[in-house]
Amino acid sequence: MADSAEFVIPDRPAFKAGEVCEIAKIQPYVLRTWEGEFPDLGLSKTPGGPRIYRRTDVERVVRIRQLVFGDGLTLAGARRRLEQEQAPATPDVVDSDDMLAVAAQVEDRARAGILKVKQELRSLLYLLDGSAPGDMAARGDDEAQAREFELQPPGAPREESGGRVSAGRPARSKRSR
Numbered sequence: 001m002a003d004s005a006e007f008v009i010p011d012r013p014a015f016k017a018g019e020v021c022e023i024a025k026i027q028p029y030v031l032r033t034w035e036g037e038f039p040d041l042g043l044s045k046t047p048g049g050p051r052i053y054r055r056t057d058v059e060r061v062v063r064i065r066q067l068v069f070g071d072g073l074t075l076a077g078a079r080r081r082l083e084q085e086q087a088p089a090t091p092d093v094v095d096s097d098d099m100l101a102v103a104a105q106v107e108d109r110a111r112a113g114i115l116k117v118k119q120e121l122r123s124l125l126y127l128l129d130g131s132a133p134g135d136m137a138a139r140g141d142d143e144a145q146a147r148e149f150e151l152q153p154p155g156a157p158r159e160e161s162g163g164r165v166s167a168g169r170p171a172r173s174k175r176s177r
Contacts, residue, residue, distance in 0.1 A: 007062045015053045017042075024061045034064055037075045 009023055021028050035041050035051070041060065042051040053061070060082070067078040 009055065009058050009062070013055060015055075015058055017051050017053070020053050020058055020061055023058055024065050026061075026065060031061065034061065034075070037079065038064070 007023060007025075015023070017028060017031060021031055024031075038060070042053045042057055063082065064075075064078050067073045067081055068075065073081065
């Protein structure tokens with residue numbers, strides 16, 4: 001029905017609602033209805049102020065008019081068609097070599113991140129333990145190192161330095177009683 005050559009859009013950055021209606025050759029109530037269906041259509045400079053339309057909005061209104069009045073689509077159909085037109089084309093076939101290279105990069109990054117966290121946890125352990133980083137490994141005390149990472153329920157007896165067993169909570173001093 002209507003060809004895009006019929007609609008001449010002046011070379012301006014902004015338009016009022018009445019101007020958009022004149023350009024697209026539609027009634028104002030139609031434009032307001034389309035604003036409800038396409039919320040990103042038009043800009044309001046102030047709350048409750050007049051709607052201002054960008055050039056891209058006017059082009060979109062003209063395209064909606066063509067889809068609704070020319071092609072006979074509903075507003076929902078016009079919205080779907082516009083979304084399809086705006087969707088970027090994605091390649092159907094992905095090169096397996098590219099996928100393998102990306103997977104290797106992700107794996108390398110993950111491995112490096114895990115190693116960094118492991119080193120930071122060890123340095124934190126050494127800081128809390130009060131020993132130098134090489135002390136535990138030099139002693140060969142794998143059992144002591146394993147005990148450092150054991151989880152114990154609250155209140156369970158645990159072995160402290162010097163072979164004493166504690167109930168898992170600090171002793172209260174006479175002042176706190």
